[in-house]
Amino acid sequence: MELTKTDKVLKDNIISLRKKYKVNQITLAHELGVGRDAIIKLENGTRRLSINELIKLSDFFKVPITDLIGVSKITEQRKYATPIETDLARMIMLATTYHDIPISSKDRERFWGYLDGYFANKY
Structure with a gap:
């Protein structure tokens, strides 16, 4: 693993x-x-x-x-950690399934990458 x-x-x-x-x-x-x-x-x-x-x-x-899974540290490390970003980080890090499909930690990290890439290219 x-x-x-x-x-x-x-x-x-x-x-x-x-x-x-x-x-x-x-x-x-x-x-x-x-x-x-x-x-x-x-x-x-x-x-x-x-x-x-x-x-x-x-x-x-x-x-x-x-705190156990390090979301606090992740949001502190982000450049523009607003309360909404903090809430979004918590929701993403706590998600375990999407339409009954298991979500792994690696999936959550990839999702953050997609979001960062999407918004970096949008503006």
């Missing part, structure tokens, strides 16, 4: 939060309703979280999903 930037940020944030709050893999697995092996795979980058697991993780650590 190829990791995207979002996958890497999420993986690093899980490890960081777990260490910060001294939560072991077994406890986190229990909170997410998965086995310890699932947490090991998440931290190794060989498994992705489902949206339900992401919500549980956010609730458990009391951290917004947008």
